[in-house]
Amino acid sequence: MSLTKKIVTWARIKSPWILHFNTGACNACDIELIAALTPRYDLERFGVILKGTPRHADILVCSGPVTKQIEDRLRRIYEQMPEPKFVVALGTCACSGGVFDGCYNVDSGIDKVIPVSAYIPGCPASPKALIDGVAKLLTSLEEKEETKKSGR
């Protein structure tokens, strides 16, 4: 692994920028995500910053069961994100559809539309669960890099 790549990986793990996208959620998970960024939980200490545009984001945090109306937009936003990109499904709805499973207008889960890297269940997923999920995702990235290294 070249030095630049090493630095890039290190930077990526130390400052994962997230984009939040509500794919038809009831607002509970979205509010809990904002709560995780405010003083009590302070997700920013992991270098996490909420960004406004997909082009700046490393991680796409989706909440909600994906309504038919939002499906195309979700795909488009995912395509606009630069590689490597990760998707976090926040809340039970985003994981499996939750209570909305079987409704005529929902797709029951983010993974029906785009690939998902981490699932955070809960209705709503509490800020603690969110921090745990993000931390686990980052650790897995670190490990992946290390196994790659040892493989060489």
Add this chain to the structure above:
Amino acid sequence: MHDSKDFKIPIGPQHPALKEPEGFSVALKGEKILGVDIRLGYNHRGIEKAAEERTYVQDIYLIERVCGICSHSHSTCFVQAVEEIAGLAVPIRALYIRTIIAELERIHSHLLWLGVAGHEIGFDTLLMYSWRDREVVMDILAAITGNRVNYGMNTIGGVRRDIDAQQTEDILKALTILEERTKYYIEVATQETTIIKRLSGVGILSREDVLRLDAVGPTARASGVKRDVRADDPYAAYAELSFKVITDDHADVYGRTVVRVKELMESYKIIRQALKNLPAGPLTVRAPRKIPVGEAISRYEAPRGEDVHYVKSNGTEKPERVKIRAPTLANVQAVKHMLRDRYLADMPIVVAAIDPCFSCTDRMVALKEEDCARAKIINWQTLHAFSIEWYKQQGIDFTELNKKLQDKLKG
């Protein structure tokens, strides 16, 4: 609709200023807004239809998830309607507990709004302050109900959890902290020059317009319309509690801020009274699994305004029709009016000022444009004939198969 020279910019469904996916199409002339088209529907999940396919008990938890901020409002409103149809006399203790949770929810929602409003005007310190204080309420709600949001407190005929002596003490302690902080926010809202200058005169909605456009909740009360279901048509335990309906006559975003922070003080007063007078007794009455035939409308003052639920039952364990009119749907028309001839830079705060909750509001929209004019309603027979023709055109002919089936049935 607008001149072709005008500039039209789309905002949403994904936009940093919006917390929820909704589409705005803003027609601009320079910096001035000429008109706004609001496109709802990104959040539509089909809850009303789903409610018809689930039992009443399942519906409580489904309808709670109409909105994750005012979840108790929706579940209480639904449960009240079902109780009215079934003719259940809910124990007074349950009504008091519902009231306490409702007011705690109002506190968390208003503190949340204060932070969001601060964020929209670039005053992020206020966001961090008020959300830190909001965690105090969230802790209390989590201790009483077991969940931070979507409490699952209601059941048909009462509530599912009790408030014990220790919890009462904790609530009172939390209220003291919050009261002190709220006094500070009132001071900030009424004396801080930057807030006053940024918010006054923005998003004006006159008293006449409130009455004409049927705005509800703090949006209406900030224009001097004394409209509050808690006082006008008391439900739960509100008839036995004394509180003031806060109004303000600024009729702008500043007025809405003042109304909300002052309402916080009233909520503390209501909770204190309710805890003091909390009567002893059972938590629930036994509710039948099958609700008798009937229909009911239930009203509830959610943090954002009046919430209306209509339930029609047909004697089975599932409702025949559930209709939800969330407060944002009533207020969203006013937004359009408020934005006309205003600057584009005011848009985020004006939209935020009604405390919009689009997940409550979203519904199916059928667009009728010029090229859809040929659309017509056809009856079942025509549709049947049309489908046979359509399949024939695709090269699939069921005539033979149908004949065989008919013969078999006859034979």
